[in-house]
Amino acid sequence: MSAQPEGRHRMPGVDPYPEGTEGAGEGAPVVLVVDDLEANRRLLEAVLSPRGYAVRLCGSGEEALEWLSDRVPDLVLLDVLMPGVDGYEVCRRVRGDERTAYVPVVMVTASGSEQKLRAIEAGADDFVTKPFDQSELLARVRSLVRVKRYHDTIVRQAVELTAWNRELESKVSAQVEELERVGRLRRFLSxxxxxxxxxxxxxxxxxxxxxxxxxxxxxxxxxxxxxxxxxxxxxxxxxxxxxxxxxxxxxxxxxxxxxxxxxxxxxxxxxxxxxxxxxxxxxxxxxxxxxxxxxxxxxxxxxxxxxxxxxxxxxxxxxxxxxxxxxxxxxxxxxxxxxxxxxxxxxxxxxxxxxxxxxxxxxxxxxxxxxxxxxxxxxxxxxxxxxxxxxxxxxxxxx
Missing domain, CATH: 3.30.70.1230 (Nucleotide cyclase, GGDEF domain)
Incomplete structure (x- = not known):
């Protein structure tokens, strides 16, 4: 039995790694595509996968939230109008979870300004209007993924800096204690x-x-x-x-x-x-x-x-x-x-x-x-x- 790629564990009723996502290399930016129409999902996958993105496909808001419960992508491409949990609600929950609060969300909308306003209120970072232009889509995705990677780097460095500061404080405290001990001993010893x-x-x-x-x-x-x-x-x-x-x-x-x-x-x-x-x-x-x-x-x-x-x-x-x-x-x-x-x-x-x-x-x-x-x-x-x-x-x- 062949080994599954790292992190590819199936959740009940969810297939977050459908066909067509095997080509991305390790460390590739992960883009979660959420759309109730399979044709739209496959189209977005066909545009993104050849450019080195690891595309994950979900057919509903419920499926997307379940996938996000233990994974953090680099970007979410989210259809606005879906049955059940719509794109607005998914976006609000993404923003409400501290794990995913800084994940860029691009809403795929029709041309209506009302949908864009509601998307902004829900916390969307950008919009793609149907039918989308490939070059425009790739430019927006590339820009927002870069921002997400910068954010991840800052967070990682902040964590490392906190750990380094704790280690430094511990070392300084130990050195001060050692100096005080040496000082006490040298009061009466050669x-x-x-x-x-x-x-x-x-x-x-x-x-x-x-x-x-x-x-x-x-x-x-x-x-x-x-x-x-x-x-x-x-x-x-x-x-x-x-x-x-x-x-x-x-x-x-x-x-x-x-x-x-x-x-x-x-x-x-x-x-x-x-x-x-x-x-x-x-x-x-x-x-x-x-x-x-x-x-x-x-x-x-x-x-x-x-x-x-x-x-x-x-x-x-x-x-x-x-x-x-x-x-x-x-x-x-x-x-x-x-x-x-x-x-x-x-x-x-x-x-x-x-x-x-x-x-x-x-x-x-x-x-x-x-x-x-x-x-x-x-x-x-x-x-x-x-x-x-x-x-x-x-x-x-x-x-």
């Missing part, structure tokens, strides 16, 4: 670490958890008196240089930045990304910070500002996770270890890096220290064995 988290898509580390970290706290000696006696613009300029210098080093050593608070800065290692050399990395970062701030301090002294960096580093367990509220979150470490690093920093002199015994024991072999013995620290119940970092000795570094 770009390298934030990139790893973004690639994995896992923000589970933001939930509260416990981990051993190496906490590094630093601030400027003499900053309080400097801020009290200087103009606000001078204070802001010093802080801008200071933050830029230290922030670049935090990112280079891939530390987790907990916060900037004026001249105070807290960084920790080994969370959220595991860092087996956390104590050594923290000390190396602190040495680099001391050197960087030393260069800045030379410039500050020329302006009469006596400022120097003090650093404290401690090792211990803390509870870590996201704190804050919707739209303003930070990543915090809560525990004695952060307090100890801050207290060590507070007793450090300008240019001093003070570390706890755990940090000294786990730092690299090339870290040169000297013991300061037990030191009483405010808020810490027992004296803390404290070491001062003198520098890094490359000769002692393992090969």
């Amino acid at each position: 770009p390298q670490v934030a990139g790893l988290v973004m690639e994995s898509g896992d923000e589970g580390f933001l939930a509260s958890h416990r981990a051993e970290i190496t906490a590094t706290f630093c601030d400027l000696r003499g900053f309080t008196s400097f801020a009290e006696t200087s103009e606000p613009e001078e204070v802001m300029a010093v802080l801008a240089d200071y933050h830029e210098a230290l922030g670049e080093l935090v990112f280079r050593f891939e530390g987790t930045l907990e916060h900037f608070a004026g001249d105070g800065l807290l960084v920790f290692f080994n969370d959220p990304i595991p860092c087996p050399d956390a104590p050594d990395r923290a000390v190396r970062m602190a040495v680099a910070m001391r050197s960087r701030v030393g260069h800045l301090a030379e410039g500050w002294r020329r302006h009469g500002h006596d400022l120097g960096l003090g650093v404290g580093i401690a090792q211990g367990y803390a509870t870590l996770g996201r704190v804050g509220f919707e739209g303003r979150y930070d990543y915090a470490a809560i525990g004695t270890v952060t307090n100890m690093s801050a207290r060590l920093s507070a007793v450090a002199q300008a240019g001093q890096i003070l570390i706890s015994q755990k940090v000294a024991a786990r730092a690299g072999e090339d870290v040169v220290t000297r013991s300061l013995g037990p030191i009483e620290l405010r808020g810490i119940s027992k004296p803390v064995e404290t070491f001062e970092v003198l520098g890094l000795d490359s000769a002692r570094s393992p090969s």
Whole structure:
């Protein structure tokens, strides 16, 4: 059994594809011819089919409406006077259906002006007067089919544009969400670490958890008196240089930045990304910070500002996770270890890096220290064995 052409399904009592319509190619404009006289239908078919139109023939208004119930032609050639449902009613129903509202309708009329007026009122686009002139008929059909194809193109493009806009809005929304997520992560993570988290898509580390970290706290000696006696613009300029210098080093050593608070800065290692050399990395970062701030301090002294960096580093367990509220979150470490690093920093002199015994024991072999013995620290119940970092000795570094 041979396959039927696409879309050629017969409706009960209707033969919308009679003989003589097989010659039109795929995609040919479809013209629905509606006339109760078979001779007229065949004549119109004989004129249109050789010109590449796919002609569909219906012998009554009822048959035409049934055919149109699930098909949309490119043009309707419609006889006015037919028994039953006449051409005016068919035209009104074509215009009343949103699927076919823009299909061109050409009414085939006698010469009476009254019929043309009623046809206009019913929604007809054009007229062909019986007996019709072939050239005139073809010109009208060709022009209106072109208009219909333009309309179809506009509708298709509007649908595509709507779909494209929805897709674009979805992409923009996703990108904005992603940028906001990246922004949140980069508030406290180095770009390298934030990139790893973004690639994995896992923000589970933001939930509260416990981990051993190496906490590094630093601030400027003499900053309080400097801020009290200087103009606000001078204070802001010093802080801008200071933050830029230290922030670049935090990112280079891939530390987790907990916060900037004026001249105070807290960084920790080994969370959220595991860092087996956390104590050594923290000390190396602190040495680099001391050197960087030393260069800045030379410039500050020329302006009469006596400022120097003090650093404290401690090792211990803390509870870590996201704190804050919707739209303003930070990543915090809560525990004695952060307090100890801050207290060590507070007793450090300008240019001093003070570390706890755990940090000294786990730092690299090339870290040169000297013991300061037990030191009483405010808020810490027992004296803390404290070491001062003198520098890094490359000769002692393992090969």
